[in-house]
Amino acid sequence: MILPAFKYHQPKTVNEAVALAQACDGDFDFISGGTDLLPNYKMRLNARGNVISLSGITELQDISPTRIGAMARLREVINTPALQTSLPVIPHTAKLIATPLLQESATVGGNIMLDTRCYYFNQSWFWRDSKNYCLKADGHDCLVVPQQSVCYATYSGDLAPVFMVLDATFVLVGPDGKREVPAEKFFTHDGITRNVKLQEEILTHVIIPASAQTLQADYMKLRVRDAMDFPVLGVAVALELNERTIVRLRAGLTGVATTPLLFDDVTNGVIGDQLTESLIEIIADEIMSRVTPYRNVALSPQYRKAMIAVYLRRLLQKHLNGEPVS
């Protein structure tokens, strides 16, 4: 498949990129590594007339345990010793994304901003034409939940639930200046609008609180092909124990809803409790009971739902068994 024609812009600063975006009057996309955007363009999925590259903006490329630039490539994240030591869950998760070749181009910002996915959307123009398209691109009706107002495409980025359990903040810069949005408040329940970022805003970096470094965090993903696939379920857990007493606990999911999900209402209720086999069962079953995956990505919703409890149990039991975490 070949790309549609578009005008390519290469700004050198964030301010220049924002000004270019304003001049494009809505007909543009930002591009980082292009490993999500360009396959979508090739399939004629909402392609725009202008593409604004963020790859020449050096201020977006820094990596440290408390700040990761949106243009940080996944390969650099995987190979950064300071992250491997202080926040190993981030390089561990980055290594599970796509393939080694794609990790050379793919970025942290692009991963967070990943477009939502659906069996009826991630298809060629020809295939979608046979179904008369859908609400997310070129059509009027949702083919998963028949109606005409909300898209239920599945959010499938791996890093977002990890940033959520680490209590990270996303920094956005746009025409009205800079603002910070907690990762847990960034995503919105519509597969088309996807998040609170305004079109002309750039995600510049992720701030991770120093307190995240005392958490034991881990991530597991379920996918069809272990060598290269989006998560059809991803589970992130961050835990701080004092002996067996739970001091902090957060659990996040991806690949099972239009947004990554966080379950503080469940995990806050067990702070101060002893981590035991039976408590792990209760937490895992309670979180699983709150999720209803849609039938729009690989593997059945029933199986993906059941695996939520399985993966939560496996991640939490590592702490009981004294096994290494991520």
Ligand SMILES: Cc1cc2nc3c(=O)[nH]c(=O)nc-3n(C[C@H](O)[C@H](O)[C@H](O)COP(=O)(O)OP(=O)(O)OC[C@H]3O[C@@H](n4cnc5c(N)ncnc54)[C@H](O)[C@@H]3O)c2cc1C
């Ligand atoms: C074969 C294959 C397998 C894959 N497997 C996985 C997987 O297992 N897990 C996974 O999570 N992803 C997977 N991906 C998707 C993709 O490779 C990664 O999510 C990658 O991290 C996206 O980053 P990017 O820089 O290439 O994003 P891009 O394609 O450049 O951008 C993605 C989206 O984010 C927007 N965007 C990018 N950067 C910014 C920014 N700084 N500010 C505002 N908007 C921005 C773009 O406009 C676009 O809408 C896979 C892709 C392929 C082709």
Ligand code: SF4
């Ligand atoms: S959930 Fe519905 S509207 Fe969204 S991509 Fe799938 S079919 Fe289209």
